Amino acid sequence: MRFANSLRNQLILSATIGLAIVILSVAYILFATVRLQHIINDQFSTERFFQRLQSEVTAIEEPLLSYLSTRSSGALAEILIEEQTLRNILPVERSVSDDPFAVESREIYFLIDRYLDLMQETLELKRARAIEAYTTRYDTLVELNTHIVNRIDKISLFGLRRELDNYQEIIKASRTMLFWNLLVIISAFLVSAFWFALTINRFTEPMKMLASSAGEISSGNFDIEDIPVHTVYELNVVVNAFNTMKHDIRQYIAEINKQKEIEQGYMEERVRNLKMEELLKRMELYTMQAQMSPHFLFNTLNTGVQLAIMEGADRTADFMEHLAAFFRHNIRGRDFIVPLRHEIDGLEAYLYILRIRFPRSLKMTLDVPEELLDTCHVPALILQPLVENSVIHAFRDADRVGSITIRVRKEGDIVVLSVADNGIGIRSDTAARLLRRHTRDMEHSSKIMGLENVIQRLYFFYPAQDQQPQNDVVAIHASPGEGTEIVIKIDTRIKPCIPS
Amino acid sequence: MRLLIRIVTAIFAALFVVSLVFSARTTTTLSRAFSTASPESEKRTHHIAVFLPEPSSLFYERVRKGASEAARRHDTALSFHPVGASSPEFTLARYTGIDGAIIHPGLDTKQIRRRLEEFDRAGISIVLIEHGVADNSPWAFVGTNNFDVGRKIGETILSLSSKPSDETERIAIVYSDKSPSMSSEAELIELGLTTVLNGRRPASIARRRTGVNPLDAENLTYQILRNEPELSTLIFTDTNDTLAAIQVIIDLNLVGHLDVIGFGITDAIRDYLDRGVLAATIVVNPEVIGAEAVRVMTSLIRDGYSPGYIDTGAEIVRGTR
Numbered sequence: 001m002r003f004a005n006s007l008r009n010q011l012i013l014s015a016t017i018g019l020a021i022v023i024l025s026v027a028y029i030l031f032a033t034v035r036l037q038h039i040i041n042d043q044f045s046t047e048r049f050f051q052r053l054q055s056e057v058t059a060i061e062e063p064l065l066s067y068l069s070t071r072s073s074g075a076l077a078e079i080l081i082e083e084q085t086l087r088n089i090l091p092v093e094r095s096v097s098d099d100p101f102a103v104e105s106r107e108i109y110f111l112i113d114r115y116l117d118l119m120q121e122t123l124e125l126k127r128a129r130a131i132e133a134y135t136t137r138y139d140t141l142v143e144l145n146t147h148i149v150n151r152i153d154k155i156s157l158f159g160l161r162r163e164l165d166n167y168q169e170i171i172k173a174s175r176t177m178l179f180w181n182l183l184v185i186i187s188a189f190l191v192s193a194f195w196f197a198l199t200i201n202r203f204t205e206p207m208k209m210l211a212s213s214a215g216e217i218s219s220g221n222f223d224i225e226d227i228p229v230h231t232v233y234e235l236n237v238v239v240n241a242f243n244t245m246k247h248d249i250r251q252y253i254a255e256i257n258k259q260k261e262i263e264q265g266y267m268e269e270r271v272r273n274l275k276m277e278e279l280l281k282r283m284e285l286y287t288m289q290a291q292m293s294p295h296f297l298f299n300t301l302n303t304g305v306q307l308a309i310m311e312g313a314d315r316t317a318d319f320m321e322h323l324a325a326f327f328r329h330n331i332r333g334r335d336f337i338v339p340l341r342h343e344i345d346g347l348e349a350y351l352y353i354l355r356i357r358f359p360r361s362l363k364m365t366l367d368v369p370e371e372l373l374d375t376c377h378v379p380a381l382i383l384q385p386l387v388e389n390s391v392i393h394a395f396r397d398a399d400r401v402g403s404i405t406i407r408v409r410k411e412g413d414i415v416v417l418s419v420a421d422n423g424i425g426i427r428s429d430t431a432a433r434l435l436r437r438h439t440r441d442m443e444h445s446s447k448i449m450g451l452e453n454v455i456q457r458l459y460f461f462y463p464a465q466d467q468q469p470q471n472d473v474v475a476i477h478a479s480p481g482e483g484t485e486i487v488i489k490i491d492t493r494i495k496p497c498i499p500s
Numbered sequence: 501m502r503l504l505i506r507i508v509t510a511i512f513a514a515l516f517v518v519s520l521v522f523s524a525r526t527t528t529t530l531s532r533a534f535s536t537a538s539p540e541s542e543k544r545t546h547h548i549a550v551f552l553p554e555p556s557s558l559f560y561e562r563v564r565k566g567a568s569e570a571a572r573r574h575d576t577a578l579s580f581h582p583v584g585a586s587s588p589e590f591t592l593a594r595y596t597g598i599d600g601a602i603i604h605p606g607l608d609t610k611q612i613r614r615r616l617e618e619f620d621r622a623g624i625s626i627v628l629i630e631h632g633v634a635d636n637s638p639w640a641f642v643g644t645n646n647f648d649v650g651r652k653i654g655e656t657i658l659s660l661s662s663k664p665s666d667e668t669e670r671i672a673i674v675y676s677d678k679s680p681s682m683s684s685e686a687e688l689i690e691l692g693l694t695t696v697l698n699g700r701r702p703a704s705i706a707r708r709r710t711g712v713n714p715l716d717a718e719n720l721t722y723q724i725l726r727n728e729p730e731l732s733t734l735i736f737t738d739t740n741d742t743l744a745a746i747q748v749i750i751d752l753n754l755v756g757h758l759d760v761i762g763f764g765i766t767d768a769i770r771d772y773l774d775r776g777v778l779a780a781t782i783v784v785n786p787e788v789i790g791a792e793a794v795r796v797m798t799s800l801i802r803d804g805y806s807p808g809y810i811d812t813g814a815e816i817v818r819g820t821r
Contacts, residue, residue, distance in 0.1 A: 021516075028520065032527050039530050094597070096577045099541035103579045106547065110597030144595065147588040166533075173530045180523035187516035194509035201502050 005233040007203065014199035018192035025188035029181045036174050043163045043170065047156050049089075050108075054152040056086050057112060061145050064119060068126055068138060079123070083116050101162065104155045108148065115144045206235045210242055222250040276460070298327045322352040330381070336461070336498050338380045340408065340415075341373035347383045347406065354391060362391070363401055368408040376408075376415045378490055379461050382454050386419040386486050389451040394423020394484060413492045420485035426478040435476060451486070458488060461496040544577040546599040546801050548794065551583035551590050553606050555712055557678045558739050559764065559786050560604075563629070566790030567602065574798040585611035594622035600797045602627045606680050609633050625800040629793045630681035640800060642793040642810040644784045646685040649814045650692025653761060656780045656816045657693075657733050658700060660759050669703040672724060673735045674717065674745075676710040679763070682737035683709070689737075706731075710741050717741035721748040731758055733779075739764030742781070746772050765817060773819035780818045788812045 060082040066075035090113065094106050118141055125134035209227045216224045226243045229236050301324040308317035329346035344366070351364050364387075387404055395402040403422045408415065426434070434452055437459050455474050462473045478484035550567055552560045564580060571578045579598070581589040583606050593601060593615075601624055605612040613633055619626050630643035661669060673690065675683035682689065690705055697703040708724070710716035717740070724731060725748070736742040742762030749755055755777050762769055762781040772778040789812045799806040 025516075025520075028523075032523060035527055035531065096544040096547045097541040098544055098572070098577050100579065102541055103547060103577050107549075107579060107596035107598070111592065111595050113597075114595035143588065144592060147592050150588070169533070170530065173526055173533075177523055177526040177530065180519045180526060183519035184516060184523055187512050187519055190512040191509060191516050194505055194512060198502070198505050198509055201505060205502060 005236075007232050007234045010199070010232055011203075014195065018195045021188050021192050021195075022185075025184050029185060032177060032181055036170075036177065040167075040170060043166055047159050047163070050105075050152050050156050050159070053086070053089065053108075053112070054149055054156075056082060056089070057115070057145060057148050057152070060086070060119070061142070064122075064141065065138075067123070068134065071126070076123070079119070083119065086112060086116060101155070101159060104151070104158070108151050108155060111144065111148050111151065115141065115148060118144065202230065203232060203235065206230050206232075206239055210238065213242065213246070217246060217249070222246060222253065298324055301327065319353070319356050322349050322356075325349045326353060336379060337377050337496055339374060340368070340376040340378055343378055343380065343383055344368055344373060344408075346381070347387065350384050350387065354387070358391075358402070361401055362395070363403045365403070365405040367405065369410075372408055372410060372415070376410070376490075376492065378415065378417065378488075379457060379496065382458065382488060383417060383419065385450045385454045389486075390419060390421040390423060390484065392450075394421040394425075396424065398423060415490045415492060417488040417490070418485055420483065422483040425480040425482050426476060426484050427480055428478075431476040431478055435474065461498070462490065462494060463497055544571075545575045546798065547577050547579070547597065548600045548602060548797050548801075549593055549596065549598045550578055550580045550602045550790075550793075551587075551593070552580060552604050553584070553680050554582035554587075555678075558766075559679060559681075562786035563604075563790040563793075566787030567794050568790070569787070570791035570794035574794055576794060576798055578794070583612075584608065585615075591615060594618050594624060598624060599801050600625035600627070602629060602793045602797055604629050604681065605631050605633045606684065609684075625797060627793050627797045627800065627806075629789055631684045638808055640796050640806050640808055640810075642796055643681065643789055643812060644814045645811045646682065646688040647692040647695075648811075649782060649784070650689035650694075651696050652692075652814065652816045653689070653735060653782065654693040654696025656761060656818070657759070658696065660779050661701070661732070663701075663732070665701055667702075669697065669701050669733065670706075670728075670731045671703060671733045671735065672706045672708050672728070672731050674708045674710060674720060674737060674741055676717075676736075676738035676741050677712045678710070678714075678740060679738040682763075710738070714740050714744060717744035718748050721745040722752070725749070725752060725754055725757070733759045733761065735761045735782075736763050737782070739766060739769070742778070743768055746777055750777060761816075773817060776820045778819050780816050782814060783817050784814045785812055 060079060063075040063078035063082065066072055067079055090109050094109055096106065097103065118137060122134050122137040122141060125137060206227060213224055213227055224246070226246075227239045229239055301320050305317050305320045305324060308314075308320060326346065326349035329342075329349060348366065351366060354362060354364060383406060387406065390402075390404050394404075405418075405420045407418050407420075410416070434455060437456070458473045473489060475487045475489075476484065477487065548571070550564070552563065556564075567578055570576075581587065581593065583590050583604055585591065585608055590603075601619055603612070603616070603626060605628055616626055616633065616639065627640045627642060629641070632641045632643075633639060657669060657671065663669065671693070673686070673693075675686055677683065686707065693705065694703065708720055710720055717736070717738075721734070721744070724734065734745070736745060739762070742760075742764065743766070746760065746762070749757070749760065759779040760777070762772070762778050765781060765783045769778060769781055773781060792810045792812055796806045796810060
């Protein structure tokens with residue numbers, strides 16, 4: 001198979017086939033031409049035969065007369081030779097047919113037969129010296145000889161006329177044959193030429209495809225189709241090697257890219273961890289710093305509570321107790337994720353303080369289903385800063401009763417926490433700025449407070465959820481003059497990202 | 501590109517094959533059609549020579565035609581030769597290997613009789629056509645009964661004539677070397693004619709003759725019309741003479757001047773009959789003569805015997821007059 005499919009053998013085979021077609025065509029045309037010559041030659045063979053017959057019949061007359069006149073042995077020998085010659089050339093088969101020419105020929109053969117028989121009888125009469133008989137017989141022979149010659153002339157003329165008619169037909173048919181022969185040689189040449197072209201194309205096409213594919217690969221495109229394998233062994237080797245090389249390179253590149261992606265992911269994770277660690281440290285520091293004052297305030301407030309109780313100021317004592325509870329809530333525990341009840345307890349303490357502070361100008365509503373308090377967990381200190389944000393910013397320069405509504409509900413696996421106010425609202429650019437994720441500016445991050453702090457912490461804890469646009473972890477629904485609602489959605493199926 | 505080359509290659513390959521096939525077919529056809537031994541010729545069992553008068557006339561052409569068609573049916577090959585003492589083809593025919601000879605004896609019955617005997621000695625079967633030869637040997641005969649022809653002519657003349665019964669019917673019969681069968685049996689024809697007319701009407705019958713020249717009849721008719729106004733009926737025994745004579749009568753505007761009875765039936769003669777230019781025509785069937793001669797000869801060769809006399813019949817076709 002390898003031998004048969006080799007480039008050299010296929011070239012030799014194609015060349016042989018092409019040349020064989022041309023050579024066979026030429027040979028056929030040569031054969032047809034020779035056959036035509038034979039046919040034309042055959043047309044006059046009968047006439048040539050009758051011409052010979054006529055000359056032999058004519059030639060016998062002179063020695064016959066010579067013998068009858070002189071009894072020359074030479075003449076007799078000549079007669080016998082001529083007679084034998086004639087008998088030899090006369091056809092033995094003389095069947096009757098419906099062809100007038102054949103019938104006429106048959107009559108001539110019988111006439112010559114009879115002439116020769118009569119001649120023999122005449123010779124015998126001569127030997128017997130029957131003068132009157134052989135003389136009379138000689139007259140008959142002369143008459144018969146003349147008749148035979150005339151009949152041969154007649155049949156030759158008839159034959160020639162017939163052959164002349166045939167000749168026209170032959171010329172006509174030979175012209176047709178020549179036309180077809182010309183077509184044969186032209187088409188044979190063209191078939192051979194195109195066969196060669198096909199063969200060459202079969203060899204060059206894979207090379208062209210190779211060149212084209214190599215160009216593609218050199219420009220970095222490895223997603224090209226494989227070059228089809230052909231039957232030429234050497235080309236198959238090259239094509240297979242090229243296809244394999246392309247596949248290998250593509251695989252190597254894919255592996256490298258994958259490795260690179262892994263490395264990049266690893267690096268990103270590491271950077272993220274570093275950032276987180278740093279952030280935590282800063283937050284811890286910030287918390288530490290923040291705890292400094294609450295501890296002092298907490299102790300002071302306890303002292304104040306005791307003083308108020310001793311002085312009988314119960315309402316003050318109650319206020320200070322809630323204030324102390326609020327600070328205690330803020331400084332107690334360092335968990336990042338806390339039960340919802342913990343968050344709500346702190347918020348309620350804060351709301352109590354606010355109610356004391358703004359008994360007429362602020363109305364606050366807390367709507368949290370009891371069953372969620374112990375089943376849901378949320379990041380610590382996310383609701384109070386939002387309420388604080390509303391108190392500080394929403395009712396600035398407002399002369400109406402402010403309203404803040406805190407709601408918690410569960411929609412499927414999502415815990416939705418919202419803080420809504422009817423304040424002055426937030427401009428869209430401000431909302432967009434607030435919602436922008438802080439990535440590198442750690443300096444800035446270290447100083448963020450209130451709402452922004454909550455947002456950035458939520459981003460930090462739920463990075464994956466944040467990447468799903470339809471399920472933002474935090475959203476601000478606000479427009480100037482129509483209040484603000486900050487909605488936090490926590491997917492309970494996603495484990496919060498808590499640094500180790 | 502590759503597909504295009506393949507298509508073009510396939511087209512030229514198809515052209516190559518078609519050209520080769522047609523070329524080979526033409527060569528084969530040439531070989532078959534023009535080979536020395538004609539493949540179309542069929543073998544026949546017997547060879548019969550037919551001897552007919554020369555030059556040939558329409559009548560004898562039809563005899564040939566009838567004979568040739570019958571030869572095919574009876575598996576026989578025919579060769580046609582001129583008859584007569586001056587024809588070596590006839591005089592030396594006994595040396596030609598023929599199985600039988602169909603002979604139209606012509607006029608020189610004495611010479612013919614000698615040759616018939618030579619044929620007979622050579623073992624060659626003989627059938628005479630159109631004209632018998634009085635001889636001791638009973639040669640088979642196929643042809644028209646000319647006495648019957650004469651009788652029918654007489655009956656036609658009687659039916660055509662409007663003369664009083666005592667007035668002499670003046671008749672001229674034109675024989676021709678072109679139809680030797682009729683001229684050689686002139687006595688029989690006239691005997692038949694007189695047999696009918698005898699006792700019913702006095703008749704004067706004159707003989708006229710034309711040669712092989714096809715224009716002889718024109719001159720003869722012209723002379724008769726000019727010099728023999730008393731003639732009431734002119735009878736021709738050759739088709740060519742009939743046509744030539746009628747043309748003269750028409751040219752001289754003498755149609756109806758005398759009754760003309762022609763010979764043979766062609767489209768022109770049918771037309772003349774329809775138009776009343778010809779009063780009647782004698783119709784014999786030459787094809788039947790040729791065919792019957794071949795049949796009788798084949799029977800003679802194969803079985804050794806045959807009917808001695810076959811009358812192929814004759815009739816008179818009347819015109820519109």
